[in-house]
Amino acid sequence: MNKKNNPVINTDKCKGCELCVSECPVEIIAISDEINIMGYHPAYITDSTKCTGCIKCAISCPDAVITVYREE
C-alpha cells in the first residue's frame, strides 16, 4: 500500500518563481491567482493525493518554503 505524502507550501514566503511547477513530475503544483503578503502570486498544491514524495519541488525551491511530509 502506498503511503500518503503531504507537500506543504508556506504561501506567505513564496515568491512565485514557478521553478517548482516545472519540476513536479505529476504536475500538481500551480500558481495561485491570489496575492500573498509580499505581493507575489504564490504556488499551491492542486491535489496532494497524487504526490509521490520525490521532493524535487523542495530541492529546487530557492527560498526553502516547501516542506514534504510522509504519513507513518
Next chain:
Amino acid sequence: MITGKILYKRPKTLKDVNMSYCPGCSHSLMNKILCEIIDEFDIQKKTVVIAPVGCAVLLYDYIDCDSVEAAHGRAPAIATGIKRVNPDNIVISYQGDGDLLSIGMAETIHTANRGENITVVFMNNAVYGMTGGQMAPTTLVGQITKTTPSGRNPENEGYPIRACELINTLEAPYFIARCKVTNSKSIMQTKKILKKAIGYQINKKGYSFIEILSNCPTNWGMKPKDSNKWIQEVMSKYYPVKIFRDKGEA
C-alpha cells in the same frame, strides 16, 4: 497540524527570514544548499562565512553562523586571516563575479596560489546584479547588458574570463570544479561537489574553488525557468561544467 516523517524541510542554519533576493535567484538556492551542508557536517558553531559585496551582501542576515562582511573583493584575504588565526574554523568565502574577478582578482589569485585551506564559492551570473545589470568580467561575447547595449564586443571590452581555467594553471589548489543549479538533478550534483570541497577543508587538504553558473532573471530580463534554460543552452557552452582538478582523499 500536519504530522508524519519529514522528507524535506528548511535547513536549521538558514534563518527564518525573507531573503531579499529576486524570485528564482540562484543565490537564495546556494545559501540554502550551503546551510544544508553545514547542518549535515554539524559545523554550525565553527563555520565562518565571508560575505561579499554584491547581491549576497546581506548573507550574514540569512545564515545563522559567524560571518564577516568583507570590503569589495577582499573576501579571500579576510578568509586567509581568519583561517591562519583559527585553523580549526571552517572558512567559506562566498563571492560573485564582479567581486571575485574584477576588483578582487589579486586576492583571488594569490590566495589560490598560496593554497590557503579555505573554500571559495564563486557565483557566476555573467552580470553585475546588485548595481543594476552592468557588464561583468564574465559577461559573454554579444551579451546585452546596461553598459554594453549592443552586446559585448571583444575588441572594446575584451573576452570573458574563465575563472576555473585560470585557477587551474596554479600548482597549489586542491579541488577546482564548475557546477550549475538549473534543475533538481544538477542541484543535487552541485551539493555533492560542494560537500566534497568542504569535507576536504575539514580534513585540512587545502584550497578548493567551486564556480556555480547561476541565473539573474531580473537583469537578463527572463523568467526564472527561461534563465535556467539559457544557462543550459548558451552559458555552459562557454563555461564547461566539469571537475577541473581533484587531488583526492589520499
